[in-house]
Amino acid sequence: MTINLSISPRRTPAPPPGTIGIGQPEPVASPAFRENAKRQLQNTQMRKNLRHATTTIRNKRLLRVAEVPNWEEVRSAGAALKDRIGRHLDKYLAQAEENLTKAGAHVHWARDAEEANRIITGIVKSKGVDEVVKIKSMVTQEIEMNEALEAAGIAAWETDLAELIVQLGHDRPSHILVPAIHRNREEVREIFNKEMGQYGTPPPDKMSNDPPILAGAARRHLREKFLRAKVGISGSNMVICDTGTVCIVESEGNGRMCLTLPETLISVVGVEKVIPTFDDLEVFMKLLPRSSTAERMNPYTSMWTGTTDGDGPQELHVVFVDNGRTNALADPEGRSALRCIRCSACMNICPIFERVGGHAYGSVYPGPIGIILTPQMRGINSAIDKSLPYASTLCCACADACPVKIPIPDIIVHLRNKIADKKKHDMHPHLEPTVMVPVNWMFNSAKHFEFVQKAVSFAAGTALKNTDYLGPMPWPASPWTRARDIPAPPAESFRQWWKKNRGGRR
Amino acid sequence: MSSRDVIFSRIRTALADVPNLEPEQDIPLNWEYGKPLPLPDVLETFVQNCLDYKAEVERVPAAKVPEAITKMLKEHKVRTMVVPAGIDDGWRKAAEKGGVKLIDDDPPKTHQELNEIDAVMTASRVGIADTGTIVLDHVADQGRRALSLVPDLHLCVIRADQVVSDVPEAVQRLKPSVQAGQPLTWISGPSATSDIELSRVEGVHGPRNLLIILAE
Numbered sequence: 001m002t003i004n005l006s007i008s009p010r011r012t013p014a015p016p017p018g019t020i021g022i023g024q025p026e027p028v029a030s031p032a033f034r035e036n037a038k039r040q041l042q043n044t045q046m047r048k049n050l051r052h053a054t055t056t057i058r059n060k061r062l063l064r065v066a067e068v069p070n071w072e073e074v075r076s077a078g079a080a081l082k083d084r085i086g087r088h089l090d091k092y093l094a095q096a097e098e099n100l101t102k103a104g105a106h107v108h109w110a111r112d113a114e115e116a117n118r119i120i121t122g123i124v125k126s127k128g129v130d131e132v133v134k135i136k137s138m139v140t141q142e143i144e145m146n147e148a149l150e151a152a153g154i155a156a157w158e159t160d161l162a163e164l165i166v167q168l169g170h171d172r173p174s175h176i177l178v179p180a181i182h183r184n185r186e187e188v189r190e191i192f193n194k195e196m197g198q199y200g201t202p203p204p205d206k207m208s209n210d211p212p213i214l215a216g217a218a219r220r221h222l223r224e225k226f227l228r229a230k231v232g233i234s235g236s237n238m239v240i241c242d243t244g245t246v247c248i249v250e251s252e253g254n255g256r257m258c259l260t261l262p263e264t265l266i267s268v269v270g271v272e273k274v275i276p277t278f279d280d281l282e283v284f285m286k287l288l289p290r291s292s293t294a295e296r297m298n299p300y301t302s303m304w305t306g307t308t309d310g311d312g313p314q315e316l317h318v319v320f321v322d323n324g325r326t327n328a329l330a331d332p333e334g335r336s337a338l339r340c341i342r343c344s345a346c347m348n349i350c351p352i353f354e355r356v357g358g359h360a361y362g363s364v365y366p367g368p369i370g371i372i373l374t375p376q377m378r379g380i381n382s383a384i385d386k387s388l389p390y391a392s393t394l395c396c397a398c399a400d401a402c403p404v405k406i407p408i409p410d411i412i413v414h415l416r417n418k419i420a421d422k423k424k425h426d427m428h429p430h431l432e433p434t435v436m437v438p439v440n441w442m443f444n445s446a447k448h449f450e451f452v453q454k455a456v457s458f459a460a461g462t463a464l465k466n467t468d469y470l471g472p473m474p475w476p477a478s479p480w481t482r483a484r485d486i487p488a489p490p491a492e493s494f495r496q497w498w499k500k501n502r503g504g505r506r
Numbered sequence: 507m508s509s510r511d512v513i514f515s516r517i518r519t520a521l522a523d524v525p526n527l528e529p530e531q532d533i534p535l536n537w538e539y540g541k542p543l544p545l546p547d548v549l550e551t552f553v554q555n556c557l558d559y560k561a562e563v564e565r566v567p568a569a570k571v572p573e574a575i576t577k578m579l580k581e582h583k584v585r586t587m588v589v590p591a592g593i594d595d596g597w598r599k600a601a602e603k604g605g606v607k608l609i610d611d612d613p614p615k616t617h618q619e620l621n622e623i624d625a626v627m628t629a630s631r632v633g634i635a636d637t638g639t640i641v642l643d644h645v646a647d648q649g650r651r652a653l654s655l656v657p658d659l660h661l662c663v664i665r666a667d668q669v670v671s672d673v674p675e676a677v678q679r680l681k682p683s684v685q686a687g688q689p690l691t692w693i694s695g696p697s698a699t700s701d702i703e704l705s706r707v708e709g710v711h712g713p714r715n716l717l718i719i720l721a722e
Contacts, residue, residue, distance in 0.1 A: 053704040077537040084533040087524045090517045103687065109510040161710060162701035178701055185702050211702040215710050222711065227617040243684050253655065253697040253712025260651040261617055271513065276529070278681055279539045282674040289637075293700055296555065297637035297673075300712060301692035302651075308689055310614065311650035322513045330520035 011131070011155035012146065013170050013195060020172060020364050021144040022377050023113035023323040030362030032387035037356040046182045046357050053181050054348045060294035061345060061401070067296070068286065077283045079405040082339035085274060086329060092241050092274045093320065099244030103306025105316040116321045117148035120233065120266055123317055124154050127264055129230045133222075135248065135255045136160035137235025138176055138342055139270050139321055141364045145233070156233065157199075157225050159254035161218050168195040174358030176365065177292050177344035182357050185209040196221055222254065232262035232313065236269045237341070238284060239318070242277045245305040246318065249288060249298050259302050265313040271320050272329075272338040284341065287403040292343040324377030333414045337372045339404040346398035346408060352391055361388065368398035372411040380419050389415040435476065453493045460489040543672035548635045552669045553720060555638030559695025560708050561716040568721045571663060572600030578661060578717050579604040579625070587625040587661075588615065588653055592646025594629070597663065601627060611649060620652060625659035626713075631683060631690075633669035633720075634676045639694040640664055640718065641676060643683035651689060660713040662693075666722040 018029055030036065040046065065071050085092055097107045110116035124132055132149065134140065134156050146156040146167075158167040165180040166173050169191040173179030180188070189209040196203050196217065201224055203217040234255065238247040246267050248255050259265060275284065289298045307314050329335050347353045347367025358366035362384035363374040371388040380386050389412050398408045420436075442452050469485040472478065492500075507515070525532060545551050549565070556563045564574045575597055579587070587601055588609045601608060609615070609623060629647035630640045640662055642648045654660050670676050680690060697712030708714065 049703065056704045057700075073537070077535060080533050080535050080537075084529045084535070087521060087532055088529040089521070090514050091529065093514070093517070109508070109513055111509050111512055115509060159711070160701070161699045165701070178704060180701060181704070183702075188702055211705055211707045212709065214702055215699055215707045219710055223621070226711070227621060245684055251697075252699045252701075252710035254710065256651070256655050256691065257711055260655055271517075278684055279677060282539065282677040283537070285673050285677070295694070297634070297639045297692070297694040299559075299694050299696070299698045301690075303684065303690040303692075305684055305687050305689070308644070308650075308687065311644060312652075312689065320513070322516065326513065326516035326520050329517065332523050335520075 010150060011153070012150055012157070012199070013167055015147070015167075015170060015172060019144060020362055021113060022142045022364065022374065024144065025114060028362065028378065028382040028384055030382070030384040032383040033360060033362070033391045034387060036360040036362060036384075037391070040356045040360045043357075045184070045187075047355060049182055049184045050354055050357055053178065054354045057294055057348045061291065061348065064290040064294045064296060068290065074283060074286050075403055075405050078287050078341075078403055079336075079339060081275065081280055081283060082341075082404050083336065085276065086272065086335055086338050089271065089274075089329065092276060093271060095241040096239050096244065096274045097320075099241065100239070100246075100306070100318055101244075103244040105244070105246075105306055105318050108317060108319045110319055110321045110323070112323050113143035113321075116143045116268060116319055116323065117145055119319050120145060120268065121149060121152045121154065123264070123266055124149065124231050125152065127231050129154070131155040131157065131225075131229070132231045132233050133157050133159050133225055133229040133258045133262065134233040135235065135250065135258045136163045136179070137233075137268060138364060139235050139268050139323075140233065141173060143268070143321065143323060145268070157222070159222050159226070159258060160250075161215060161252060161254075164218055164222070165191060168192065168199070172359060173364065174366065175344060175347060176342055176367075182359070185211055185214065188214050192217055200224060222257075226254075226257040226261055229258070229262045231264045231266065232258035234258060234265065234267045236267050236273055236318075237288070238281070239269055239274045240278050240281065241274050243305055245278065245303050247281070247301065247303045249301050251293065251299045253300055256300055256302055259304070260312050262313055264315040264317070266317045266319065268319045268321060271322055271325050288341055288343055291341075291345040291401070291403040327379070328373065328376035331376065334372065334376050334411050336406050337369065337376060337408075337411055339406050340369050340373065341404060343403055345401040345403060349397045349401045351393060351395060351397070356391075361391065363388070368392065368408045368412075369406070372406075372408055372415060375415055375419075380415070380422060386419050389419060450495060453495065456489045457491055457493055457496070461491045540674050540678040542670070542675050543636055545635060545671050548671050549666055549669055549720065549722070551671075552633055552635035552638065555635065556695070556718055557638075559638045561638070561695050561718050563718045563720060565720045565722065568665070571719055571721045572596050572603075574719045575600040575627070575661065575663075576604040578719070579606050582625070582659055582715060582717070584625045584659060586623045587627055588620065588623045588649075588657060589627050590647060590649025590653060592649075593627060594647070594663075597627060611653060614650070617652065617656065620656035623657045625661060626653050626657045627661045627663070628654050630662050630664045630668065632676045632679050633664045634671075634673060635669055636672040637694060639676075639692050641680060642691045642693070643680065643688045644691070645683075645688060651691060654691065655712060658713055659715040659717065660693075661717045661719070663719045663721060666720060669720070
């Protein structure tokens with residue numbers, strides 16, 4: 001047996017193989033959503049954890065939203081502001097860059113994940129350090145920054161409690177707000193006991209699975225990392241164009257630690273995250289906390305405008321990242337997905353998400369927003385991306401919950417159209433467009449429709465006398481009926497009944 | 507072409523269908539900024555919402571603030587406390603009367619030194635009744651951000667005239683601080699997490715004890 005000594009040991013726990021990022025050079029190898037979902041559904045513990053968590057947060061969100069008398073007006077203002085930003089993004093980004101620079105921050109631009117990681121790694125290396133502390137951020141997940149830093153010999157320590165659970169558990173996040181939502185307290189205790197000591201301060205002996213005790217272990221474990229960190233990395237919830245202010249909304253105080261204690265701070269920001277004016281903050285600070293953690297206000301929000309003498313990091317970098325956002329922006333029917341403020345209300349209310357969990361989506365963005373955002377950013381080429389817009393029952397609960405009124409179901413249908421068109425164009429024999437040909441014929445005229453109804457009722461009246469529903473059917477109906485029962489067609493249609501009883505009067 | 511130019515050119519191409527108007531004309535906004543929230547009792551709502559977030563609140567007449575400081579610090583058995591340079595002299599004396607050893611941040615304490623101090627006392631800039639929030643803008647009577655972060659207990663004094671009804675009013679009051687380049691920290695209750703089974707746990711990385719004195 002030979003051992004390759006040139007491979008140095010990893011600094012941080014290894015995640016599972018594969019990628020859920022966006023803009024990675026390797027193609028996405030995840031199977032389609034349907035396959036993933038089937039596997040995830042077998043995990044009864046996860047389903048139980050998820051049901052408990054999403055039910056709790058859903059109910060609490062309704063309570064907090066009901067406290068705001070003009071909630072619908074605030075939502076409309078949020079949606080309009082986000083549209084204003086998206087439709088004039090070049091203007092706002094130029095203004096943000098000017099004011100950030102004026103305040104003393106260094107602004108960088110990254111076309112894709114690879115470039116963003118190269119910029120970030122370069123800054124960290126120039127500081128001569130081999131570790132950073134980081135705040136939970138979707139964009140750094142999306143570009144899979146931790147692995148890029150690891151490859152450069154730099155340890156990126158997750159400091160959000162849930163991200164710490166995911167990192168120590170060699171796991172992946174399954175929710176954009178509560179990444180360890182699929183884990184319960186006992187699993188968290190096991191992960192901490194097994195892994196924490198290998199990467200720093202160990203948990204106390206005989207630690208119970210009581211959440212305050214587990215949170216206490218995380219506090220002690222991370223404190224030494226905060227106190228010695230020279231470089232911090234964050235995302236950003238908002239960058240305010242007219243003042244050049246960066247804003248981070250958080251709960252635990254790990255964000256404040258990362259933003260305040262290191263000498264250098266790198267903030268990685270999706271280009272759509274700018275807001276026009278400081279005044280506009282009032283709209284988003286009302287929408288975000290109530291929609292995400294269902295609180296009147298999150299425990300901590302930090303804002304900084306350049307550097308302050310003697311207070312906090314003295315070197316600030318802002319890395320603006322495109323990574324597929326301009327693809328989404330180019331589709332007038334799909335671009336409103338970029339309004340998203342990453343609150344997660346849509347996933348907490350989604351019946352599909354609640355059952356399959358975030359891992360089934362093969363993307364850092366799961367749930368309703370994920371199935372419209374990921375294929376727009378990543379394209380509709382891989383098996384998983386082509387399947388994502390079908391991970392919905394179109395029940396529209398997400399559209400009701402969304403604080404910035406993203407018409408998620410409309411965009412889902414729009415993307416399904418695009419995917420069907422692409423399949424037709426690619427000359428892939430595909431069921432859906434084929435089935436839609438006769439369906440189209442049927443709905444095209446009342447006569448056709450009546451003909452089909454009569455034929456179906458006749459068949460039902462003779463062949464299916466003693467059945468209430470149709471179970472699994474042979475191909476081509478099999479993929480659809482595998483998981484659904486169709487009620488048996490009635491012996492008489494409404495049209496027939498109307499003709500008989502009302503004499504066909506209109 | 508630089509990456510900046512590439513991104514800007516991608517954006518302009520993507521927005522080819524958008525009319526060349528001022529953003530405010532293209533998407534008008536039906537919204538009145540800075541509107542107060544009609545509340546029957548702003549101060550009482552502030553106190554209730556702070557309590558709801560597990561902060562401890564003492565509502566006292568302005569003259570009784572020193573008394574409240576002494577009492578609260580004693581109750582929490584605070585031994586050492588860091589204070590920003592601009593803190594009120596009467597508050598300092600009140601803390602010392604409670605047997606607390608005061609530590610000035612001059613020269614600035616290291617992170618490690620701050621970590622060994624029990625508490626911090628600050629003034630504040632704005633309070634928000636509807637959300638139970640206090641906002642610091644880190645001027646001399648509040649000190650740099652690390653002071654109100656690393657010690658495990660934060661005692662914060664706020665005047666009644668600093669408390670507003672809701673977020674929009676607060677944003678308007680905070681604008682001058684941001685324009686002057688000051689950082690802001692919005693604090694709603696002690697540090698908390700909902701990361702394990704979405705049940706709220708108070709006390710993670712920020713101060714686990716938040717004591718608020720509302721001075722009328």
